[in-house]
Amino acid sequence: MTAVDERGMTKFFEEFEPPEGVKVELLRGEIVMMASPDLVHNLIVEEVQDQIPRKRWARLQTQDIDLIDEASEPVPDLVVLEREARPDSGRLLPSQLITLVVEVVSKTSVDRDYGVKRSIYAAGKVPAYLIVDPIVAHCVLLTVPVGKGDEADYRVQQITKFGEPLSLELLGTELDTSEFGTYPGVRPHRRP
Template identity: 30%
Template sequence: MSALPVDPLPGDGYSWDELVRLWETMDHPEGCKVEIIAGSITVTPSPANQHHSITFKLLRALLAGIPPDRGVYTTLAVAIPGYGVYIPDLVVVPEAVVDETPGNYLPAGQAELVVEVTPPSNAGRDRMTKLAGYALGGIPLYLLIDRWASGGPTITLFGEPGDRVYKTLQTVKFGDPLHLPAPFDLTIDTSVFPLT
């Protein structure tokens, strides 16, 4: 799976608002993820089955343990103005925020947790570009499920966001438990994630 950058219009100098407006109105293939990354509109095809399996298993675990006023969303866009509009594989947000915020995205700082499951062709984007964007947007927790890490599949929980950086709170291998801190206080059984 690879992402294709889409040049919004010929030339340079597009404002953030122009880029977002184009992102909101463009047609794209069904099942594709369309994001603004590094100043370009990027279209990514649907991921592999194992990617979906991991996302679903984590979704089920989160729904069983998060506070009742939170929702877990699979196609909810979060925006870091001037930097990007990302669609995480999962995002946890208070339900009231989603209900009360008009438009096609939420300000990133409204999210409490974002999750990315790396694809093989674009893993670097989740490891670096999105990590910096989510930190810049003030999202308290970023969970990176990296099936393609050089030492084998790992799960890293980042927290305490700063200016484009996070502190690594915990890194585990697939199969080891992972603990999400407050407001979740939830241990995730990663042994159910497929390795292939």
């Protein structure tokens, strides 16, 4: 049996064909597969996307991201970049073009969204990472990425409860979170 390092997983991932209806990401050399998201999740993504001005910003759902020096290809729920900065084509969007990534926490993604993805996006120098959490009814906006690799993180963290306005200064807009739904009957966690 041959050992496969993280870079080997990146090559394997390029050719991997997931089953239909399954979202697949490569996170630090680990292939993560997820079932289709809950309706609450999808409605929140739509609500966030609709509030970001389309004239200036490209708002892309399920776009694979390319991160320099990372064996990762995350697929955030929403990627926001300046309309003029977007490439004409390609499967992978370079992280240095991105202004904001958005992840809506699912019942099974709490640790990934608050943990490894936080570090991955910070390592990719994505200026802002917004975690929308329908389990505990709050948003966590992370800004000012610092560090490299596993040690990367965001220096600034702002928590906003659902129902309160959330300022997205980098985009020149404010999110109305009052329409964000929650998952019924899901046990709360203690993150961020």
